[in-house]
Amino acid sequence: MGSGNNSSNAARKARIEEMRRAERARERRNRVLTVAASVVVVAGLVVGGVVLVNSQSDKSDTKIETASGDAKNSGDSGHFTLGPDRVKTWSGKLSRTHVTTRVSYPMHPPVGGNHSPVWLNCNGDVYTTPVQDENAVHALEHGAVWVTYTGKASKADVDALAAKVKKTPYSLMSPYENQDAPLVLSAWGHQVNVKSASDPAVNKFFSTYVQGRQTPEPGASCTGGVMK
Known part of the structure; x- marks a missing residue:
C-alpha cells in the first residue's frame, strides 16, 4: 500500500514538474514573441517616419520645382x-x-x-x-x-x-x-x-x-x- 502511495506521489510530482517545465517554456515563447512584436512595431514606426519625412520632402521639392517652372510664365x-x-x-x-x-x-x-x-x-x-x-x-x-x-x-x-x-x-x-x-x-x-x-x-x-x-x-x- 505504502509502495503504491509512493509511486502515486512520484507520478504526481513528475506531472507537476512537467507542467512547470511546460509553463516556463510557454513563458519563454511569449517573451520572445513579445520582444519580436515590439521590434516589428518599432521598425514599422521608424520606416513610416522615414517615409513620411521623405514624402514631405518630396512635396516641398515639388513646390519649389513648380514655382521655378511657373517662373517661365508670369501667371497672368x-x-x-x-x-x-x-x-x-x-x-x-x-x-x-x-x-x-x-x-x-x-x-x-x-x-x-x-x-x-x-x-x-x-x-x-x-x-x-x-x-x-x-x-x-x-x-x-x-x-x-x-x-x-x-x-x-x-x-x-x-x-x-x-x-x-x-x-x-x-x-x-x-x-x-x-x-x-x-x-x-x-x-x-x-x-x-x-x-x-x-x-x-x-x-x-x-x-x-x-x-x-x-x-x-x-x-x-x-x-x-x-x-x-
Whole structure:
C-alpha cells in the first residue's frame, strides 16, 4: 500500500514538474514573441517616419520645382482695356508669386505678375541702364510708378522726367527698348503712353498711381532692395 502511495506521489510530482517545465517554456515563447512584436512595431514606426519625412520632402521639392517652372510664365491672364484717359488697365489676373528665375511677361513693360523676391529700389531712383523686369514688378507691387523710355525719346523729355522721378518717392525710371512708345508710365495693373514730359497725362498718372488704390502692398519699402 505504502509502495503504491509512493509511486502515486512520484507520478504526481513528475506531472507537476512537467507542467512547470511546460509553463516556463510557454513563458519563454511569449517573451520572445513579445520582444519580436515590439521590434516589428518599432521598425514599422521608424520606416513610416522615414517615409513620411521623405514624402514631405518630396512635396516641398515639388513646390519649389513648380514655382521655378511657373517662373517661365508670369501667371497672368487677361488683357489691356483702354480707358478714355488713355490709361490701359489690365483686366484679368495678375499673379504675385515670388520666383527666382526669369519671367516671360505678356506685356512690356510688365505691370504685374510673378516677380523676384527682391524689389528694385524705387525711392526716386533713376537708372541709366536697363533693369530686371522681375525686380521692377516687385517695386510696382509696393506702389511705385515706373517711367521707361526708348532711344527714340528726346533727351529733353528724358531729362525732365528724370528730374520729376528724383523728387518723387515711390517712383523709378530706366531705359526700356521693348515697348511700343518712346515714353511709357507703368503702375501695378495700369499703363499709359505719353507724348512728352509735358503731357498732362504724366502728372495725372503720378498723382493717381504713386501709392494709389491699385497698390497690392501699400507702404512697403522702396529702399533696401536692389540697385539695378
